[in-house]
Amino acid sequence: xxxxxxxxxxxxxxxxxxxxxxxxxxxxxxxxxxxxxxxxxxxxxxxxxxxxxxxxxxxxxxxxxxxxxxxxxxxxxxxxxxxxxxxxxxxxxxxxxxxxxxxxxxxxxxxxxxxxxxxxxxxxxxxxxxxxxxxxxxxxxxxxxxxxxxxxxxxxxxxxxxxxxxxxxxxxxxxxxxxxxxxxxxxxxxxxxxxxxxxxxxxxxxxxxxxxxxxxxxxxxxxxxxxxxxxxxxxxxxxxxxxxxxxxxxxxxxxxxxxxxxxxxxxxxxxxxxxxxxxxxxxxxxxxxxxxxxxxxxxxxxxxxxxxxxxxxxxxxxxxxxxxxxxxxxxxxxxxxxxxxxxxxxxxxxxxxxxxxxxxxxxxxxxxxx
Amino acid sequence: xxxxxxxxxxxxxxxxxxxxxxxxxxxxxxxxxxxxxxxxxxxxxxxxxxxxxxxxxxxxxxxxxxxxxxxxxxxxxxxxxxxxxxxxxxxxxxxxxxxxxxxxxxxxxxxxxxxxxxxxxxxxxxxxxxxxxxxxxxxxxxxxxxxxxxxxxxxxxxxxxxxxxxxxxxxxxxxxxxxxxxxxxxxxxxxxxxxxxxxxxxxxxxxxxxxxxxxxxxxxxxxxxxxxxxxxxxxxxxxxxxxxxxxxxxxxxxxxxxxxxxxxxxxxxxxxxxxxxxxxxxxxxxxxxxxxxxxxxxxxxxxxxxxxxxxxxxxxxxxxxxxxxxxxxxxxxxxxxxxxxxxxxxxxxxxxxxxxxxxxxxxxxxxxxxxxxxxxxxxxxxxxxxxxxxxxxxxxxxxxxxxxxxxxxxxxxxxxxxxxxxxxxxxxxxxxxxxxxxxxxxxxxxxxxxxxxxxxxxxxxxxxxxxxxxxxxxxxxxxxxxxxxxxxxxxxxxxxxxxxxxxxxxxxxxxxxxxxxxxxxxxxxxxxxxxxxxxxxxxxxxxxxxxxxxxxxxxxxxxxxxxxxxxxxxxxxxxxxxxxxxxxxxxxxxxxxxxxxxxxxxxxxxxxxxxxxxxxxxxxxxxxxxxx
Numbered sequence: 001x002x003x004x005x006x007x008x009x010x011x012x013x014x015x016x017x018x019x020x021x022x023x024x025x026x027x028x029x030x031x032x033x034x035x036x037x038x039x040x041x042x043x044x045x046x047x048x049x050x051x052x053x054x055x056x057x058x059x060x061x062x063x064x065x066x067x068x069x070x071x072x073x074x075x076x077x078x079x080x081x082x083x084x085x086x087x088x089x090x091x092x093x094x095x096x097x098x099x100x101x102x103x104x105x106x107x108x109x110x111x112x113x114x115x116x117x118x119x120x121x122x123x124x125x126x127x128x129x130x131x132x133x134x135x136x137x138x139x140x141x142x143x144x145x146x147x148x149x150x151x152x153x154x155x156x157x158x159x160x161x162x163x164x165x166x167x168x169x170x171x172x173x174x175x176x177x178x179x180x181x182x183x184x185x186x187x188x189x190x191x192x193x194x195x196x197x198x199x200x201x202x203x204x205x206x207x208x209x210x211x212x213x214x215x216x217x218x219x220x221x222x223x224x225x226x227x228x229x230x231x232x233x234x235x236x237x238x239x240x241x242x243x244x245x246x247x248x249x250x251x252x253x254x255x256x257x258x259x260x261x262x263x264x265x266x267x268x269x270x271x272x273x274x275x276x277x278x279x280x281x282x283x284x285x286x287x288x289x290x291x292x293x294x295x296x297x298x299x300x301x302x303x304x305x306x307x308x309x310x311x312x313x314x315x316x317x318x319x320x321x322x323x324x325x326x327x328x329x330x331x332x333x334x335x336x337x338x339x340x341x342x343x344x345x346x347x348x349x350x351x352x353x354x355x356x357x358x359x360x361x362x363x364x365x366x367x368x369x370x
Numbered sequence: 371x372x373x374x375x376x377x378x379x380x381x382x383x384x385x386x387x388x389x390x391x392x393x394x395x396x397x398x399x400x401x402x403x404x405x406x407x408x409x410x411x412x413x414x415x416x417x418x419x420x421x422x423x424x425x426x427x428x429x430x431x432x433x434x435x436x437x438x439x440x441x442x443x444x445x446x447x448x449x450x451x452x453x454x455x456x457x458x459x460x461x462x463x464x465x466x467x468x469x470x471x472x473x474x475x476x477x478x479x480x481x482x483x484x485x486x487x488x489x490x491x492x493x494x495x496x497x498x499x500x501x502x503x504x505x506x507x508x509x510x511x512x513x514x515x516x517x518x519x520x521x522x523x524x525x526x527x528x529x530x531x532x533x534x535x536x537x538x539x540x541x542x543x544x545x546x547x548x549x550x551x552x553x554x555x556x557x558x559x560x561x562x563x564x565x566x567x568x569x570x571x572x573x574x575x576x577x578x579x580x581x582x583x584x585x586x587x588x589x590x591x592x593x594x595x596x597x598x599x600x601x602x603x604x605x606x607x608x609x610x611x612x613x614x615x616x617x618x619x620x621x622x623x624x625x626x627x628x629x630x631x632x633x634x635x636x637x638x639x640x641x642x643x644x645x646x647x648x649x650x651x652x653x654x655x656x657x658x659x660x661x662x663x664x665x666x667x668x669x670x671x672x673x674x675x676x677x678x679x680x681x682x683x684x685x686x687x688x689x690x691x692x693x694x695x696x697x698x699x700x701x702x703x704x705x706x707x708x709x710x711x712x713x714x715x716x717x718x719x720x721x722x723x724x725x726x727x728x729x730x731x732x733x734x735x736x737x738x739x740x741x742x743x744x745x746x747x748x749x750x751x752x753x754x755x756x757x758x759x760x761x762x763x764x765x766x767x768x769x770x771x772x773x774x775x776x777x778x779x780x781x782x783x784x785x786x787x788x789x790x791x792x793x794x795x796x797x798x799x800x801x802x803x804x805x806x807x808x809x810x811x812x813x814x815x816x817x818x819x820x821x822x823x824x825x826x827x828x829x830x831x832x833x834x835x836x837x838x839x840x841x842x843x844x845x846x847x848x849x850x851x852x853x854x855x856x857x858x859x860x861x862x863x864x865x866x867x868x869x870x871x872x873x874x875x876x877x878x879x880x881x882x883x884x885x886x887x888x889x890x891x892x893x894x895x896x897x898x899x900x901x902x903x904x905x906x907x908x909x910x911x912x913x914x915x916x917x918x919x920x921x922x923x924x925x926x927x928x929x930x931x932x933x934x935x936x937x938x939x940x941x942x943x944x945x946x947x948x949x950x951x952x953x954x955x956x957x958x959x960x961x962x963x964x965x966x967x968x969x970x971x972x973x974x975x976x977x978x979x980x981x982x983x984x985x986x987x988x989x990x991x992x993x994x995x996x997x998x
Contacts, residue, residue: 142936149934149941153965153997181939185965334982343982350982352933369934369941370979 027064031320033310034085034094034115035071036078038102044073047097050300054307057284062315078102082109091115092320093313093329095306100124100170103133116313116326118306120299121247124173132322134329134347136306138246140170142353143269144177146369147218147243150267150355152185154367155241157215159188163229164220165195171220174245178218190214195221202232216241223252230262243267249363250298260361267366272301272339273354274362282338304338305349372477373397376420377447380435382406382427392424392449397475406431413438424449424474429456429630433492436646440484440491445647447474456629460494460553462653474649481644482569482658483552487627487637491645494628495560498618498635499530499547501579502587527584529674529682533620536613537666544679545580545609546587546687550616550639553658563608571661573612574641580673581607582682583888584689604669612667614641698889701826705756708749709768716779718746723780726848727787733797738845745844747776751873752825755818755880758902759889773873777847784851793856803849804864806871807917811910814872818879826887843872871913874906923949926958935979937972940964945995956984959991967994 035051037044051069059067070088074081078098085091086109093116096103100122110117110132119127119135123143127133151157160182164175179189190212197205217240219226226248233240246269253260278286282304310325312335317324330347342351352370356363379392379401392401402419406427409416425435426449439446449470450457457463463470484491502523529544552574554564567575581587586607593605604610616639618625623635674682722744729737750772757766796804846869853861881902926949935942946961958980968976973992981988 145936145939145941149936153941153943184939185941341982350979365932367934368932369936370982 024060024062025064026060026066029065030068031061031065031092031314032068032070032089034088034091035069035097036082036085036094037071037073037097038078038099044097047299047303050303051095051307053285054304058307058311061311065314067311067314074098074102079105079109082106086113086115092322093118093310093325095120095303095310097121100127103127103130104169106130114322114326116322116329118310118329120302120306123246124169128347132326134309134326134344134349136302136309136349137271138269138351138353139348140174141177143246144174145181146353146355147245147269148178148181148185148187149369150367151216151218151241151243152182152187154355155216155267157187157241159190159212159214160216160218161190161209161214162192162218162220163195163198164192165222165225168220168222171222174220175218178220182218195225198225198229198232202228206232206236206238210238214240216243218242219244223248223255226252227256227259227262230266234262241267243269246270247298249358249361253361263358263361266358268356268358268363270298270354270356270363271351272298272363273356273365275364276339276354278338279336279340281336301338305335305342308337309335309344373475374399374422374447374477377401377422377424377475378409378416378420378444379403379424380406380409380427382431392471395471395475397472399475406435410434410438413442413444417442421445422447422479424471426451429454429628432457433490433628433630436484436491436493440642440645445479445649447476447649449474456494461648462651462657464651473651476649479647479649480570480655480660481647483572483574484642484645485550485552485574486640486642486645488633490627490631491642492628495549495551496628496639497547497549497626498623499532499545500527501547501549502527524584524587525686527581527587527687528685529580529679529687530623531620531679531683532578532618532623535615535617535619536611536668537615538613539666539668541670541673542676542679543578543580543670543673544682545578545673548576548578550574550576552641563610566667567612568658568661570658571664572641572643573614573664573666574616574639575667576611576613576616578609578611578670578673579607580609580682581687582674584687587687604672607672609671609673610667610669612664614666615639697826700828701889702756702760705749705753705825706762706765706768709753709757709765709772711768711772711775715746715749715772716775718744719776719779720783722746722844723783723848723851724787726844727784727791727852730797730799730803730845730848730852731788731791731794733799735799738799741844741848747773747843748821748825750776751818751876752821752880755822755877756884756889758877758881759884777869780844780847781851781854784848785855786851788852788855796861799845800849800852800861803846803868804853804861805916805919806846806864806868806913807920808910808913809917810868811871811875811913814875815879817872818876819883821876822880822883822887826884826889843869843876846872867909867912870905871909874902874909878902878906930960935976937968937975937979940966940968940972942968942976956986956988957991958988960993962992962994963997964994965997967996 035048037047048071055067055069061067068089070085070091072081072085082094085094095118096106097120098106101124103117103119103122104124104126106117107130110130114132117130117133119133119137121137122135123137123140125139125141127135128139151160162175162179165171175192179192182189191209193205193209197208219229219242221229226244230242244266248268249260249263249270252263256262285300285304309329309332312332313325313328314320316328330344332344334341334343337351340352342349344350350370352368354363354368355366357366358364375398377399381403382405393403395401400420401424402416404416421443422445423435423439424447425432427435432448436446438444448457448461448463449467450463458465463473482493484493485496486492487496500523502520527546529546531542532545532548533540533542535541549560549563551560551564551567553567553569554561563577564575567573579587579590581590590605590607618635618637618639620635625633625635625637627633722741725741725744726738729735729739729741750769753765754769754773756762757769846865849865850862850869853859853863853865927947930944930947933944935944941964943963944960945963946959948959950957950959973990977988977990980990
């Protein structure tokens, strides 16, 4: 009796470990995956390390074929870099860390070569018009709608200023979309400021901004300008609600880790939050300590989701044809992500967008929008 | 300070390293180095050289030298090695040799008493039998082995017959073990137990440990950890004697002397007064004051007498203490009466159910509580628990009849009452009693413990524990009766499951509590206990499902409170959500807050998004409110 009980106990103890310890027998075949960065990406090494971990942990498909990474860093000409990557081997898919502008530059080449591309950070809506691109992150229309709705219906703010960077496609599109959505909901955009004003005459910039009574600021500017603006607001003891765009905190913490406290109490839209609970499978990654405090940050999360989606697509396509992989990636259903299950619809990830409030340099969930 | 001018330094191989230090001492003492074997071969031959011994040997050799020192009137100054913790502690010495040398050469010799046994003298302590976790372990054993041994001793703890004589008394008792010493030394526990002893009072002390259960021994161990030197009262289950002589008459008890020599009883210990002169630290002399005319002491109220000891020495100690025969008899008689049916019980059961039914219909917690005070259900249940424990078939049968009759009266009364009252909607008081969960089982278990505890203590027997029982039983019974009366089976099922859960939970908890309190050292009727436990296991399943249901609902509310949905640019806030499981389908009642109305297509999109987070098929019932 004792032996039976002990055996049952051991059986149940190890029953849950299958997924983590399962070894797939190597088939000897290789599946080539491209990974493209921009060379001014200061986090390139960190991001590459994350993919190496994925390769180590889940580097084989169900049939034992091995995923091989080919890494390139685009200097000035993303297009030629991309083309060179495709010449190295027959790529079954490419994972891209290029921003919206560079991704749009690749449009013709992607469509000509019919190579499925997984875009991790490009949020511009036009990126989706490329038929072979799947986007794992949120997009600008979605982000703009969530931001407008949150400010209007949850923070009950009626008057707002937008600060944008006219030299940046992402900033322009997001600001325009936000303005349109916010007005539609009965909100008033008092003024739209260009960040150039902040560069030329900061005092005057603030003075103009204060001419009309506003309750909040919506920022679509980069981290450098965000830092300058917030410092100025602190100096003038000007208290105002601020909502800003995705990826800001991660980039800010990389560039100005000592000054990350400046972002405290700011609302931020993002793909994740710091207080989310990782899925069971993704928790394996915590042992790698990719970050000081474990695995998680937004980019790692998106990278995990893209790897997960890519593997699911490759597992379903014989010979890994570009057409098949692309079709699956753009319309996949119920893929296990880093936090929860997500689906794809016409190349867009159907997933929650988080509205977070920053506290102690961490994003704390306020709401999660599906 | 004056110092001794001539001394013998007696050493064995390990301590030869100190030869130079002793020879070149700064106290002007001329030391003659003598190898231990040379000294033991002819101890008298060194008398002319010196009469003081500086002793630095292993424990075994110290013992041998001590014998010779007593016989030939040598005085001793100890020079222990830093690893010899026992000796350092015993004479309050230092671990630094130079400091000990200074003490050992002081010309301040004092006489101390030693314990004599079979013509040998002992200066540390003597142990007989087992005193787990207090007695010293073999030093060479690893921590694991020591723990294993201690645990083994603990589980096989048993009392043995101890017949012994002091100088003026003969005692026949039972104990797990005893310790004899004539001064407090060693661990803080031993120090605390022997705190009133001195090596200069002409008496030695004995500590006897005689717990009546393992639990009591655990209590003894925990109590001596905070047993301070100021405490006047001995820990429970400990006895203390002081005498010049302890003659152990019982045979075959293992004896360990000075952690060195093993013997077995019968054995006699006598005190050799002023046996040897020694040098020790000032602290040692303060702890061992000179006393004359010290009286014999005998604090033995905790010891079982000759009659009582029979039940303790038969087998290993039970985990729980055994209640005294008198206490058991008194409670047993009360419970036997409680198990019998009488008219007052039926009347009170009827009245309390009627009151509870009215209270439930009126949705009045106050009236329901009033009904509880009247309800007499505690007595048969507690009797049932005792019957289960002791295997008293008659008591079990009576108690079961009484409970069954009470249930019948309550169900009939409440069913009848509900037929007479108008068919109003279920009140919140009623609804609260048709979805039992594991939490209700928790209520039942603690009520059961309270019931058995109050019943077994005379001083609190009339407390309100009965109300706690009634809280758990009468309202569910009344609700079940209402369900019967109204023909609503789900009300009857839910409420009766709650009643049954509570009945079984209370009975089992009370049974275990009685055992814990020592009313039986073993469950006499294993069949009835197994039956009750099996019933408990069976009802745990529906309770678990019900509990799971609550958790699901709570989690859904938590999730939906944080979740928002964006459908065709329409932002949707969920104000409230309620989940109902219907087979494999989840029906979710949602209250939405939004700006613009949703068309059919948008509602479908919303459903798909909510469905994404659930593996079960969902149906939505939606109410909307608008933001303007």
